[in-house]
Amino acid sequence: MKKVFSIIALGAMTLSLSSFDTNTTVDAEFFSCQSDAQAFGEFMHNHNGRSGAYWALQFYTTFCQHQQ
Amino acid sequence: MGTAILYYFLSTSAIINTVTAHLLGSFHFHIFSVMKLLKNFLLLFLFNFSSAQEGSVQYRNDAELDLYFQEIKDNDSIKWERVKEFGNLKLKIDKSIRHKLFFKNEKAIFKPILNENDEYLLKLSKDKSGHFYKDNAENYFFVNKRFKNFNVQLAPIEWEITSDSKQILGYECLKAYGNKNNEGTHKSFSRIEAWFTNEIELSHGPYGINGLPGLILEAHKGSYHFYAEDLKIELQESISKPTTGEIINEFNFNKLMQSSVKQ
DSSP states (O other): OHHHHHHHHHHHHHHHHOOOOOOSGGGSGGGHHHHHHHHHHHHHTTGGGOOHHHHHHHHHHHHOOOOO | OHHHHHHHHHHHHHHHHHHHHHHHOOHHHHHHHHHHHHHHHHHHHHHHHHTOOEEEEEEEEOOOOOHHHHHHHHHOHHHHHHHHHHHHHHHHHHHHOOEEEEEETTEEEEEEOOOTTOOHHHHHHHHTTOEEEEOSSOEEEEEEETTEEEEEEOOOEEEEEEEEEEEETTEEEEEEEEEEEOTTTOOEEEEEEEEEETTSOOOOOGGGOOOSSSEEEEEEETTEEEEEEEEEEOOOOOOOOOOOOEEEEHHHHHHHHHSOTTO
């Protein structure tokens, strides 16, 4: 668990140093956390044999909230 | 407790009367026994009817893709190809979580059903989905996000009850539409549809959707659709409040959770 959250924290720090495509309307600030989750998933893709979607959902579950 | 006592007297009186009647073989004794049994049944029925204020409801969630993914799917096919695995995985997890609402008079708590065999991601999702607690004084959502506990004070729902009705699990239900208004601006940020039964006069429901004059057995809010699968009227243990966290209102919490982690 500590290792997992260390990786998540590392990913969050990495996100803070990188830039992302914000051309589409759905990348508005309203969905920033979800975008972060997607970016984290792409960064972590295939880590420990897990897909990017797995890591994105783990990030999302920890940092974001389901929006209605 | 009262039900247990009545059951005891009912069963013992039935046994004693049957055995005695058999031994004495008296017709008049049988009539007396039947009248006494009928009286006990009537008392038992009235007691159960008046005290049907404890129990549990199990709900399933026929979730759809949430707003973020649906907008991408509808408007950006290239980006959808990148995010669809994430979106579909989230949807699969959302649909697989069953919840239970435990209620005991004015208190209720809504939380996911945990299973020992849940794989890690499902277990994490259930753990982070939070608990909704309500009593006469409080109505909040307790959750741990970003390594912090929050007590999210739920905005009240303004309801409009319609005359549409249908049966759910054998209970006659009415439809109602609800709106949650943002504090300060009075702008609605959540549109809700719910079906509730007057037969259980408790203002509880799933996912923080409550405040109607009866128990809610079906509720729709955004991409979440809760359907009651099982309802049990039975004695409940006392319902405890979830652990205290940082107090925050619903609008500010949603805004915080939507914001980038980079901030």
